[in-house]
Amino acid sequence: MTLNRQLCLSRNIRQGEAVTSELFDMKETAIPEPGEGEFLVKTTALGFSPAQRAYLMGEESRFHTPIEIGDIMRGRGVGEILKSNNDDYKVGDIVACSTGWQDYSVQSGDQGDLLVKTLQKVDNPQEPLYLHLGILGSSAFSAYFGLLDIGKPQKGETVVVSSAAGGVGSIVCQIAKIKGCKVIGIAGGEDKCKWLEEFVGVDETIDYKNDDIEAKFKEYCPNGIDVYFDNVGGDILDFALKNIALKGRAVICGMIATEYQEPPLPGPRYYYNVIYKRARIEGFFVWDYFNQFPAAEKELIEWYKSGQLKSTEDVFKGLESAPDALQAMFDGTSCGIKIVDF
Ligand SMILES: NC(=O)c1ccc[n+]([C@@H]2O[C@H](COP(=O)([O-])OP(=O)(O)OC[C@H]3O[C@@H](n4cnc5c(N)ncnc54)[C@H](OP(=O)(O)O)[C@@H]3O)[C@@H](O)[C@H]2O)c1
Numbered sequence: 260m261t262l263n264r265q266l267c268l269s270r271n272i273r274q275g276e277a278v279t280s281e282l283f284d285m286k287e288t289a290i291p292e293p294g295e296g297e298f299l300v301k302t303t304a305l306g307f308s309p310a311q312r313a314y315l316m317g318e319e320s321r322f323h324t325p326i327e328i329g330d331i332m333r334g335r336g337v338g339e340i341l342k343s344n345n346d347d348y349k350v351g352d353i354v355a356c357s358t359g360w361q362d363y364s365v366q367s368g369d370q371g372d373l374l375v376k377t378l379q380k381v382d383n384p385q386e387p388l389y390l391h392l393g394i395l396g397s398s399a400f401s402a403y404f405g406l407l408d409i410g411k412p413q414k415g416e417t418v419v420v421s422s423a424a425g426g427v428g429s430i431v432c433q434i435a436k437i438k439g440c441k442v443i444g445i446a447g448g449e450d451k452c453k454w455l456e457e458f459v460g461v462d463e464t465i466d467y468k469n470d471d472i473e474a475k476f477k478e479y480c481p482n483g484i485d486v487y488f489d490n491v492g493g494d495i496l497d498f499a500l501k502n503i504a505l506k507g508r509a510v511i512c513g514m515i516a517t518e519y520q521e522p523p524l525p526g527p528r529y530y531y532n533v534i535y536k537r538a539r540i541e542g543f544f545v546w547d548y549f550n551q552f553p554a555a556e557k558e559l560i561e562w563y564k565s566g567q568l569k570s571t572e573d574v575f576k577g578l579e580s581a582p583d584a585l586q587a588m589f590d591g592t593s594c595g596i597k598i599v600d601f
Contacts, residue, residue, distance in 0.1 A: 267332065278589070285579065300363065304338075312519070313325070336357075393596040399430050424444065454594050473498055486509075491514060508541070
């Protein structure tokens with residue numbers, strides 16, 4: 260390849276509009292040259308997060324800075340270093356970092372002053388490399404630290420996971436099973452529930468689009484929910500709090516159901532259970548655990564190699580499919596971790 264293909268924002272997304280390729284222009288520019296202390300990374304795969312939709316909205320949201328019209332779409336990727344002027348990052352090293360939606364990017368290894376560090380050297384690369392954006396990457400680290408450090412599940416406890424067939428959720432379910440818990444996965448639709456039971460290996464599922472969630476909680480969690488891992492917020496969080504066990508823990512990872520609603524929705528109605536059940540609600544931010552990623556990666560690789568952790572990536576092919584992969588997070592059409600492999 261002699262040119263650098265880049266997907267750049269052509270206009271802001273409208274309220275309720277799907278993410279499509281119409282929002283982006285494919286540009287071709289020269290492959291950039293790394294300056295002093297910098298290195299050139301060739302992207303081999305991209306990962307996705309629901310947060311990326313907020314970047315397209317053109318306004319400062321609660322958590323995210325928008326990208327400007329004409330700018331390269333921001334996003335995390337994994338790739339190999341092709342050229343380097345930095346002794347700490349050698350040619351052939353593999354890094355996961357903010358590559359953007361493009362073939363090549365110049366990175367600086369200097370994260371010294373940054374509050375949030377995201378450039379990760381992959382010490383033990385596994386094939387295919389996209390695993391380092393998937394079950395060995397930031398989705399997996401979110402599941403790992405959110406569940407184990409905040410949820411602290413004990414053997415025999417009941418763990419309920421929302422958006423269980425999603426990227427983070429499908430890994431939370433597997434780690435909770437590894438830890439000897441009873442796992443109930445919540446997902447939208449029969450097919451996703453079947454996938455959770457037959458492939459991911461959860462004990463029970465709740466189809467939140469068709470089932471009576473409260474009745475199912477009563478049936479599957481007669482002693483209450485010990486750990487609720489929340490990816491969605493809204494009504495499902497509310498019912499989970501209503502059914503939380505004594506000393507239960509609600510781990511707040513995401514709120515895809517309500518995050519983009521303006522004005523923000525009022526808080527959960529069953530909040531009082533935090534007192535009655537001496538429960539704990541705690542959020543977390545995966546990048547706060549950056550320095551512990553290598554230890555988590557080591558354990559995740561062991562689980563993966565021993566067959567205890569299954570790969571749940573849903574792989575889209577080619578840079579041009581990046582808008583479809585991002586949209587798939589919102590239309591519920593796909594299971595597992597969305598990846599674009601180049
Ligand atoms: N705290 C952190 O550091 C951190 C890190 C990473 C991710 N997150 C957050 O964690 C959550 C999970 O991330 P992910 O990347 O794994 O995404 P994900 O769960 O794969 O997101 C896509 C899924 O969300 C579900 N969904 C979409 N709209 C929904 C709605 N209105 N109500 C209920 N479910 C809906 C759909 O599943 P169904 O078809 O089953 O509805 C869809 O397949 C996100 O909210 C993300 O922002 C937080």
